Amino acid sequence: xxxxxxxxxxxxxxxxxxxxxxxxxxxxxxxxxxxxxxxxxxxxxxxxxxxxxxxxxxxxxxxxxxxxxxxxxxxxxxxxxxxxxxxxxxxxxxxxxxxxxxxxxxxxxxxxxxxxxxxxxxxxxxxxxxxxxxxxxxxxxxxxxxxxxxxxxxxxxxxxxxxxxxxxxxxxxxxxxxxxxxxxxxxxxxxxxxxxxxxxxxxxxxxxxxxxxxxxxxxxxxxxxxxxxxxxxxxxxxxxxxxxxxxxxxxxxxxxxxxxxxxxxxxxxxxxxxxxxxxxxxxxxxxxxxxxxxxxxxxxxxxxxxxxxxxxxxxxxxxxxxxxxxxxxxxxxxxxxxxxxxxxxxxxxxxxxxxxxxxxxxxxxxxxxxxxxxxxxxxxxxxxxxxxxxxxxxxxxxxxxxxxxxxxxxxxxxxxxxxxxxxxxxxxxxxxxxxxxxxxxxxxxxxxxxxxxxxxxxxxxxxxxxxxxxxxxxxxxxxxxxxxxxxxxxxxxxxxxxxxxxxxxxxxxxxxxxxxxxxxxxxxxxxxxxxxxxxxxxxxxxxxxxxxxxxxxxxxxxxxxxxxxxxxxxxxxxxxxxxxxxxxxxxxxxxxxxxxxxxxxxxxxxxxxxxxxxxxxxxxxxxxxxxxxxxxxxxxxxxxxxxxxx
Numbered sequence: 134x135x136x137x138x139x140x141x142x143x144x145x146x147x148x149x150x151x152x153x154x155x156x157x158x159x160x161x162x163x164x165x166x167x168x169x170x171x172x173x174x175x176x177x178x179x180x181x182x183x184x185x186x187x188x189x190x191x192x193x194x195x196x197x198x199x200x201x202x203x204x205x206x207x208x209x210x211x212x213x214x215x216x217x218x219x220x221x222x223x224x225x226x227x228x229x230x231x232x233x234x235x236x237x238x239x240x241x242x243x244x245x246x247x248x249x250x251x252x253x254x255x256x257x258x259x260x261x262x263x264x265x266x267x268x269x270x271x272x273x274x275x276x277x278x279x280x281x282x283x284x285x286x287x288x289x290x291x292x293x294x295x296x297x298x299x300x301x302x303x304x305x306x307x308x309x310x311x312x313x314x315x316x317x318x319x320x321x322x323x324x325x326x327x328x329x330x331x332x333x334x335x336x337x338x339x340x341x342x343x344x345x346x347x348x349x350x351x352x353x354x355x356x357x358x359x360x361x362x363x364x365x366x367x368x369x370x371x372x373x374x375x376x377x378x379x380x381x382x383x384x385x386x387x388x389x390x391x392x393x394x395x396x397x398x399x400x401x402x403x404x405x406x407x408x409x410x411x412x413x414x415x416x417x418x419x420x421x422x423x424x425x426x427x428x429x430x431x432x433x434x435x436x437x438x439x440x441x442x443x444x445x446x447x448x449x450x451x452x453x454x455x456x457x458x459x460x461x462x463x464x465x466x467x468x469x470x471x472x473x474x475x476x477x478x479x480x481x482x483x484x485x486x487x488x489x490x491x492x493x494x495x496x497x498x499x500x501x502x503x504x505x506x507x508x509x510x511x512x513x514x515x516x517x518x519x520x521x522x523x524x525x526x527x528x529x530x531x532x533x534x535x536x537x538x539x540x541x542x543x544x545x546x547x548x549x550x551x552x553x554x555x556x557x558x559x560x561x562x563x564x565x566x567x568x569x570x571x572x573x574x575x576x577x578x579x580x581x582x583x584x585x586x587x588x589x590x591x592x593x594x595x596x597x598x599x600x601x602x603x604x605x606x607x608x609x610x611x612x613x614x615x616x617x618x619x620x621x622x623x624x625x626x627x628x629x630x631x632x633x634x635x636x637x638x639x640x641x642x643x644x645x646x647x648x649x650x651x652x653x654x655x656x657x658x659x660x661x662x663x664x665x666x667x668x669x670x671x672x673x674x675x676x677x678x679x680x681x682x683x684x685x686x687x688x689x690x691x692x693x694x695x696x697x698x699x700x701x702x703x704x705x706x707x708x709x710x711x712x713x714x715x716x717x718x719x720x721x722x723x724x725x726x727x728x729x730x731x732x733x734x735x736x737x738x739x740x741x742x743x744x745x746x747x748x749x750x751x752x753x754x755x756x757x758x759x760x761x762x763x764x765x766x767x768x769x770x771x772x773x774x775x776x777x778x779x
Contacts, residue, residue, distance in 0.1 A: 199256070204249050205247055252274040300410070304413045386411075452612060458483030472494045519547070521547070524550075535578075546602050569697075582606045590618070639683045646693040690718060
C-alpha cells in the first residue's frame with residue numbers, strides 16, 4: 134500500500150493531490166475487505182462512505198474538531214485515517230480494536246456510539262459545550278438515512294435548529310441511487326447555495342426589509358409576513374430539502390458521495406457558513422466490492438467470507454432467529470389475528486418470511502422502537518395479537534412504552550427479544566444482558582426464556598395465546614439441533630421443569646445456560662456429587678414451589694443466567710425464597726457482574742464470566758466445598774445451640 138500506512142491524521146491528507154486521494158480510497162477499500170473477510174464486521178456501510186470520510190478528514194482536523202458517527206458501524210475508514218492502520222487487523226477481536234467508535238480507544242473517537250439516532254443530539258451537546266467554553270472548533274454529525282427514522286434524530290434536529298448553534302449534519306443517504314439530480318444541475322445549484330449568490334440574496338432580504346419603518350404593531354406584523362414570504366420563495370427555488378430548512382437548517386444537496394473533489398468543495402464552502410447546516414450526500418452501500426453492492430443487506434453485518442466468491446466461511450446452520458421466523462409463519466396460518474412488527478430489521482429478527490407470507494399483517498416501522506411498542510399496544514387493544522421482534526439491546530429504547538402503553542393496560546403484546554445475553558463481537562453497546570432485569574420489574578409482564586429451539590416454539594405459541602404482555606428472550610447464534618415437536622403446545626405459565634434429581638446441590642438455570650448446567654452436573658457426578666437441575670423457564674412468575682422444595686432438599690442453590698446479576702433471574706429467586714421463608718439456604722447467583730461486556734467471541738465471554746459448563750462446574754465445587762466445611766464446623770461445635778447455616 135502506497136499511502137494508507139503513513140496516514141496518521143488530517144495533516145497527512147492535506148499534502149495529497151486529488152489523484153492521490155483516489156488511490157488512497159482504493160487502498161482503504163482493499164484493507165477493509167481484507168480484514169472484514171477474516172474477522173467479520175460491517176462491510177457495506179463502510180465501503181459506502183470511504184470518499185465521504187476522506188473528504189471530511191481533509192477539510193476538518195478531528196484531533197480538535199468533533200465528529201460523531203451515528204450508530205458508528207461506518208467508522209472503519211475514520212479509524213484507518215487516524216493512525217490505527219497497524220492495529221486494524223485486530224478489528225472486533227478480543228483485546229483488539231472495536232468495530233464502533235470508543236472514547237477510550239482514540240482521541241478522535243469523541244463519543245462512544247452503537248445505537249441509531251444519537252449523533253445529532255450528541256453533536257449539539259458538543260457544540261453547546263464549545264460555545265460555553267468560548268472555543269472555536271467545528272462539530273460534525275454523520276447520520277444515515279435509516280437513522281433519520283429514529284424519533285431521537287428529529288428531537289435533535291428540532292433543538293439544534295431552534296438554538297441556531299453552529300453545527301454541521303451530514304446525511305449519508307445510501308438507499309437512493311445516484312440519479313440525474315446529483316448531476317451537473319445539482320452541482321450548479323449547490324455551488325449557488327453554498328456560495329455568495331444565495332446567501333447574499335438571503336442577507337439582502339433581511340437588510341431591505343429591516344429598513345421598513347415600524348408604524349405600529351400592524352405594520353411590523355406585515356413586514357414580518359413579507360420577509361417570510363420572500364424567503365420562502367427563494368428557498369423554494371433554490372433548496373430541494375425544504376423540510377430541513379423548516380427545521381432551521383441550511384440544506385445542501387443531494388450530492389454525489391463518491392465524487393471526492395466536489396465533496397471537498399461543498400464541505401469547504403459549508404464550513405465557512407454559520408448556524409445549523411445539513412449536507413445531503415448520496416452514496417452506494419458496498420461500493421467497490423461487487424458482492425456487497427449486489428447484496429448490501431447480507432453484507433451490512435457479515436461473518437467471515439471468501440473474498441473471491443463472497444460466500445460465508447462457516448456453513449449456514451439453523452439459528453434461534455430462524456426458528457422464531459418459521460414458527461411465526463406457522464402460527465400466522467393458524468391465527469388470523471397474529472401481526473408481526475419489526476423496527477427496520479426484518480432480516481435480522483427473522484420476520485422476513487412472515488412479511489412475505491402475510492404482507493397485510495406485517496409492519497416494518499423503521500428505527501423507531503418506541504413507536505413500535507405503542508403501535509402494538511393499540512393493535513392489541515383492538516383484538517389483534519402483536520409480536521414485536523426487537524433485539525434486546527434496542528428494546529432498551531422503548532422501556533417507557535412497554536410500561537405505559539402495554540403493561541399498564543395489561544395488553545396481550547408479545548416481545549420477541551432476540552440477541553438476548555452475550556452477543557460477542559459487536560461489544561458493549563450491543564450486549565443483551567439487561568432485559569430480564571428491566572422486564573421482570575414491570576407489573577403484568579411474564580418473562581420466559583427457552584432452553585433450546587423446541588422450547589422456543591412452544592414459548593412463542595404460549596405467549597401469543599396469553600392474555601397479557603409476555604417477553605420471550607432467546608440468544609444470538611446457532612440453535613442446539615434438537616428434534617422439533619410437530620405440534621405446538623401451550624406451557625403452563627410459571628411452571629418450571631425438573632431435569633435431574635439430586636441431594637447435594639440445586640443448579641437452577643434459565644434460557645441458554647440450562648444445557649451447560651446439565652453438563653456441569655454430569656461433570657460433578659463423576660466426582661461423586663449428586664446434583665439436581667431445574668430448567669426455570671420463567672423468570673417471572675417463578676415456580677418457587679418447585680425451586681424452593683429442591684433447594685431445601687439439597688441445602689445449597691446455584692442460579693445461572695446470561696443476564697446482569699443485579700435485578701436478574703438469580704436476584705428474583707433469592708427474593709422469592711426469602712419471602713417463602715427459605716432465606717437461610719445458602720447459594721450464589723451466577724451471571725454477568727456489574728460491568729459492561731466488551732467485544733469478544735460469545736464463547737470467550739462466557740468462559741471469562743464463568744457461564745460455560747466448566748465455569749458452572751467450578752462455582753458448584755466452591756459451594757460444595759463451602760458446604761462440607763460448614764457442616765464439619767457445625768458437627769464439631771454441635772454443643773452450640775441454634776447454629777444456622779448462612
